[in-house]
Amino acid sequence: MEAPATNNQIPGELGIWLFVAGDLIVFSVFFILIALGQKENADIFVQSRGKLDLWVGVLNTLLLLTASWFVAIAVERCRTGLGATASRYFSLGILCGVGFVANKSLEWGSKITQGINPATNEFFMYFFVFTGIHLLHVLVGIGVLCLLRSVSRSPGLNERRIRTLESGATFWHLVDLLWVVLFALLYLL
Amino acid sequence: MSNEKQSIAAIAPLTLAWGILVAATGIGWWFGHTAQIAQDGARLSIAGVIVTAFFKVWLIGFQFMELKRAPRWLRHGYDAWVIVVCVTLVCICLR
Amino acid sequence: MLPFFYMGVFAWSGTFCYRVSLGTWFAWVMLLIYYVVKAIDRVEQEETASAQGQRYALTSCAGLLRNLAHAFGWENELKEKNVDPLFRKSMVFCAWSGLIAIVLFIIGGVILGEMLPPLLRANDPPEEFVRKVNEHLLSIRIGSVFLMLSFALFGPFGAGIAALTRRAEKSPVFSYVQLVFTSCGTLVAVLVAFTWALMAFRPDVYHPTTVQMFADFAYFLAVFSVPVFGGWCVVIALPILLAEEGQECFPRWVGYVNLWAVLLFAPGQLVLFFKEGPFSWHGIVALWIPFVAFFLWILIMCLSMLKAVKADDQVTGP
Known part of the structure; x- marks a missing residue:
C-alpha cells in the first residue's frame, strides 16, 4: 500500500479533527486507567476477564470493522459520482452498528442476570463504564450514519456535501478504533 | 464507466485494509490466548496484544479516515498519538 | 514568550505552595490553549x-x-449588522467577563477554595470532612467569595454568545434557548458557591453528616448537572453547524469544540454511582475532566467572541 500523493486538503472539516483529537486524548486517559487498574489488582482482573464471553467481543470487533469498511466504500463512491449506489453501503454500515448494539445489550443483559454489575469489582466497574461510554458513541454514530445516508441520496453532491460525508465517516471510524483498543485491553490481555 | 473503474481502483486498498484488520483481530486473539494460558510472565504476549491493537488503530486512521491524503502535520500528529499511547500502555503493563 | 517561560519555571520550582503553583500551571495551560486556538x-x-x-x-x-x-x-x-459600535463594546464586555470568570475560579476554586484538587474525598467519614474543613476554614470562606463572583459572570458570558447567535438568525430560536440555558447554568453554578460557603459557615455546630452533605451537594451541582451545561453547548453548536455556508455566527470548528465539550461533561453523571475510584466526585474522570473541559470551553468561546468582534472591525474600520 504505497501512499498516494498527498495534498493540503484535510479530509472532512477541520472541526471534526479537533473533535477526534479531543476524544483520543480523553480515551487515552481511560486506557491508562484500565492499564493501571490491571497493574494494581492483577488477580481480580485476570479472574473477571475469564467470565467475559470472548466470542461476543470478537464478533463486535468484526461488526465494527466491517461497518467502517462499508462506510469508507460509500464515501469513496460518493466522491467518484456514484452517489446513487452509496446509500446502500451506508445502510449496511447502519445494520452492522445496530448489530453491535444488540450484541452488546445481550452481553450486558446476561452479565446482569448472572449477578455481575459495576459494583461487583474494579474490573467490572471499568468494563461497564467504559464500554457504556463507548456504546453512547456507537448510538451517536448510528444517528450520524442515518444522516449521511440521507445526504448521500440528495441529488447534486457538491463539495460541501462531500465534506459533510467525510466528517461524519471520520466520526464513525473513530468509534471503530476506540473499540479496537478497548477490546484488546478489556477482553484479550 | 470510467467513474466505475476509478471507484473500483479507489476501493481496492480499503478492502485490503479490511482484510488485514480482520487478520490482525485473529492475531490479537491468539496473543491474548497465549497471554491467558501462561500463568505469569507472558510479557511478550501482552506486548503483542497491545501492539497489534495499535497497529489496527493506525491502519484504520491511515486508510479509513483517509489520513493517507491528509496534510503532513495531521498525519504525523496521529502517528505520534498512536506511538505515544502504545508505548505508554506497554510500559505500564510490563513494568 | 519569555515571561511565560519564567512563569513555568516558577511553577515548577514553587513547591513552597503547592496550590499557587497549581494555579499557575492552570493559567499556563490556558495560555497554551490561546496559542493553539490562534494556530487553528x-x-x-x-x-x-x-x-x-x-x-x-x-x-x-x-x-x-x-x-x-x-x-x-x-x-x-x-x-x-456591522455598523454598531456599541455592539462591539458590549461583546468585548461579555467576552472579558468570561475570561475574568476563569481567573476568579482559579483564585477561588483552585488556590483558595480547595475545590479543584479536591480537599475532600467522597469516601471519607463525616468527621474527616469536619476536620479538613476546620483546618482550611478561612481560605475556603475567602475562596467562596471569589467563586461566587466567578460564577455570577457566566450570565454576561452566555448572553454574549446568544447575542452573536441572534445576529446570524433571521428568526431567533436558538438564541432564546441559549438564554434559557445560560440562566439555568448560572443559577446552578451560583448554588455551588452558596453550598461551598455554607459548608464553611459553622462546621462545628452542624452535624458532621450535614457538612458532608454540603460537600456532596456542591460537587453534585457542579458535575451532575450534565444536561444543563451540555445542553447549553449543544444549542451553541447547532446554529453554527446547521447554518448556510458563510452565515455562521462562529467558525465551524467552534461548533465541533462545543460538541466535544458535551462529551467531556457526560461522565459527570457517574458520581451518583461511585464513592471511590476515578468515577467518584473526587476522581479524574468525573471531576477533573468535566471541570477542566468546562473552563477550556469558556476560554475558547471567549476567544472566538473577541475574534468575531475583530472581524467586525475589519469590515467597518476602527
Missing part, C-alpha cells in the same frame, strides 16, 4: 483559501450582488 485559526484560513478556488463562481456572484446593491444605495441595509 491560521490553518482554517489556509483551508478556506485552498477551497476558495472551487467556490470562485459563488463568491464572484456575491461580489456582483454587492456591487449592484452599492449601485442602488442598499449597501447600508446589507451591512447593517
Whole structure:
C-alpha cells in the first residue's frame, strides 16, 4: 500500500479533527486507567476477564470493522459520482452498528442476570463504564450514519456535501478504533 | 464507466485494509490466548496484544479516515498519538 | 514568550505552595490553549483559501450582488449588522467577563477554595470532612467569595454568545434557548458557591453528616448537572453547524469544540454511582475532566467572541 500523493486538503472539516483529537486524548486517559487498574489488582482482573464471553467481543470487533469498511466504500463512491449506489453501503454500515448494539445489550443483559454489575469489582466497574461510554458513541454514530445516508441520496453532491460525508465517516471510524483498543485491553490481555 | 473503474481502483486498498484488520483481530486473539494460558510472565504476549491493537488503530486512521491524503502535520500528529499511547500502555503493563 | 517561560519555571520550582503553583500551571495551560486556538485559526484560513478556488463562481456572484446593491444605495441595509459600535463594546464586555470568570475560579476554586484538587474525598467519614474543613476554614470562606463572583459572570458570558447567535438568525430560536440555558447554568453554578460557603459557615455546630452533605451537594451541582451545561453547548453548536455556508455566527470548528465539550461533561453523571475510584466526585474522570473541559470551553468561546468582534472591525474600520 504505497501512499498516494498527498495534498493540503484535510479530509472532512477541520472541526471534526479537533473533535477526534479531543476524544483520543480523553480515551487515552481511560486506557491508562484500565492499564493501571490491571497493574494494581492483577488477580481480580485476570479472574473477571475469564467470565467475559470472548466470542461476543470478537464478533463486535468484526461488526465494527466491517461497518467502517462499508462506510469508507460509500464515501469513496460518493466522491467518484456514484452517489446513487452509496446509500446502500451506508445502510449496511447502519445494520452492522445496530448489530453491535444488540450484541452488546445481550452481553450486558446476561452479565446482569448472572449477578455481575459495576459494583461487583474494579474490573467490572471499568468494563461497564467504559464500554457504556463507548456504546453512547456507537448510538451517536448510528444517528450520524442515518444522516449521511440521507445526504448521500440528495441529488447534486457538491463539495460541501462531500465534506459533510467525510466528517461524519471520520466520526464513525473513530468509534471503530476506540473499540479496537478497548477490546484488546478489556477482553484479550 | 470510467467513474466505475476509478471507484473500483479507489476501493481496492480499503478492502485490503479490511482484510488485514480482520487478520490482525485473529492475531490479537491468539496473543491474548497465549497471554491467558501462561500463568505469569507472558510479557511478550501482552506486548503483542497491545501492539497489534495499535497497529489496527493506525491502519484504520491511515486508510479509513483517509489520513493517507491528509496534510503532513495531521498525519504525523496521529502517528505520534498512536506511538505515544502504545508505548505508554506497554510500559505500564510490563513494568 | 519569555515571561511565560519564567512563569513555568516558577511553577515548577514553587513547591513552597503547592496550590499557587497549581494555579499557575492552570493559567499556563490556558495560555497554551490561546496559542493553539490562534494556530487553528491560521490553518482554517489556509483551508478556506485552498477551497476558495472551487467556490470562485459563488463568491464572484456575491461580489456582483454587492456591487449592484452599492449601485442602488442598499449597501447600508446589507451591512447593517456591522455598523454598531456599541455592539462591539458590549461583546468585548461579555467576552472579558468570561475570561475574568476563569481567573476568579482559579483564585477561588483552585488556590483558595480547595475545590479543584479536591480537599475532600467522597469516601471519607463525616468527621474527616469536619476536620479538613476546620483546618482550611478561612481560605475556603475567602475562596467562596471569589467563586461566587466567578460564577455570577457566566450570565454576561452566555448572553454574549446568544447575542452573536441572534445576529446570524433571521428568526431567533436558538438564541432564546441559549438564554434559557445560560440562566439555568448560572443559577446552578451560583448554588455551588452558596453550598461551598455554607459548608464553611459553622462546621462545628452542624452535624458532621450535614457538612458532608454540603460537600456532596456542591460537587453534585457542579458535575451532575450534565444536561444543563451540555445542553447549553449543544444549542451553541447547532446554529453554527446547521447554518448556510458563510452565515455562521462562529467558525465551524467552534461548533465541533462545543460538541466535544458535551462529551467531556457526560461522565459527570457517574458520581451518583461511585464513592471511590476515578468515577467518584473526587476522581479524574468525573471531576477533573468535566471541570477542566468546562473552563477550556469558556476560554475558547471567549476567544472566538473577541475574534468575531475583530472581524467586525475589519469590515467597518476602527
